[in-house]
Amino acid sequence: MMTGLKLLKRLCTARGISGFEDEVRDIILKEIEPYATSIEITPLGSIIAFKKGANPPRTKLMLNAHMDEVGMIVTYITDEGLLKFSNVGGIDRHVLCGKPVTVGNRIPGVIGAKPIHLLEEEEKEKAVPVKDLYIDIGAKDREEAEQYVLPGDAVTFNSIFDTSHGMVKSRALDDRAGCAVLIDMLKNNLEYDMYFVFAVQEETGLNGSRTAAFAVEPDAAIVLESTTAADVAGVDRENQVCNVGGGPVISFMDRHTIYDREYYRMAFRAAKKAGVKCQAKRAVAGGNDAGAIHVSRSGVRTVAVSLPCRYLHSAVGMIALEDYQSMQKLVFELAEMIAGGGSND
Known part of the structure; x- marks a missing residue:
């Protein structure tokens, strides 16, 4: 099994419903401690990790994924x-x-x-x-x-963790896959300083991200999440929301957030630059940590990048390995663009 998938398996098979994220947090801390410049644990239990880059950012950026599961x-x-x-x-x-x-x-x-x-x-x-x-x-x-x-x-x-047929089938892919992407990114050299938040209690009110955003005071945020893919038998394409295998999903609006229009378009440019597929979320539905982050303090420019996931919030979800790998590349590229001041290159 690929190194990245071994980490994803450890994260997905750890037990951590909202308010009980300790086991997940311990795994993440062990992975990032050698690479982070500084680490803070908030009173609610979220991780705020700062990583020094080669240059100071033009835009103070926070990347966010949540540790808890339903x-x-x-x-x-x-x-x-x-x-x-x-x-x-x-x-x-x-x-x-x-x-x-x-x-x-x-x-x-x-x-x-x-x-x-x-x-x-x-x-x-x-x-x-x-x-x-x-x-x-x-x-x-x-x-x-x-x-x-x-x-x-x-x-x-209880759940399987299976990677056959180019798919990953497991419990808690929402949002341990996002956590794994941030861990991988944090282990790499960065062009700009960035903050990485692994939030608690997303599933019960966005509490961890709300308090972490207040502490970090970012100018901008990228939220990594999983979103419902209804591309199954009996569902018309217009109601499928997104498609597994179609690349990471970019939202223009959901039940909690109207996303930054410039960053929404920038995400598609980042995907093209990274050489990966990308798709728009074809529904105004659901929500994620962006709902709390974008209204923190005086407001935070926010974009969400999600993995299309079938059977979300159940015992076993399903994502495409290709989408997961594409998300890694897209988020890295998009983060550099935003932190660098919104390059159009």
């Missing part, structure tokens, strides 16, 4: 030893039932619901509400379950 949190233990839970981040309840999970870092379980043969006819046609689901760890009663689990414990999906 998951669940235990809320209650029933008398029968079953775990009730709430979602952490936006998870489609259609994908929950029957999924294997890990509670904490070591307790295996499975998400269950009332057996299908006991459902009323109208219930069979609907997704089971989260309130009617539970996690079964095999405990015989509450007392036994409480020996291993308590309310407030994090729950993560």
Whole structure:
């Protein structure tokens, strides 16, 4: 497996839902400490790494990716030893039932619901509400379950990490792939000084990036993210948002942000200069850390570069290896352009 993919695997298989990013943060710190000029951990737990370049920048630039993933949190233990839970981040309840999970870092379980043969006819046609689901760890009663689990414990999906057919299939590609790209960039020599933020709690309110942007006070920001690709059977092309294999995705607007128009166009020029494919996001939908960053202090000029990812916010997402490698090249080129003052070369 390529060195970059080994790092991506370590990041994606680490467990780190919002508020529980410690394992992911430890991996990132170990990777970047030999290369960063300085590193700060914010009170919420985000990493702010500064890397000195060959020259001072004309535009103070912050690059941002988030460490956390969607998951669940235990809320209650029933008398029968079953775990009730709430979602952490936006998870489609259609994908929950029957999924294997890990509670904490070591307790295996499975998400269950009332057996299908006991459902009323109208219930069979609907997704089971989260309130009617539970996690079964095999405990015989509450007392036994409480020996291993308590309310407030994090729950993560179990997942594969597979790179066959030119694809990467894994849990937490949103946004560990973005983190991996920033780590790789930080390890390289840079033309200009830059700040790298690995943010916490994106999935639950953009909290890590909001506080990090306040601390860094950037003039501009590049947000690395994954975005929904609906290029699957039964979806018209105009509704597919973007296409896996079509290159990194550049957004002009989403539910939280109207992106900087000059930087939006610059991203396409950067892709051309880097010799990689690039595509526009064909929908005004979703959101990411840009929503908090671009309104920090008096405002931050912001652009988002996303990986097209099928099955986002589920147990297994899918990206194209080619898109991942293209994102590395595009972001490096775009960052140099912005930090250098917006070169049109």
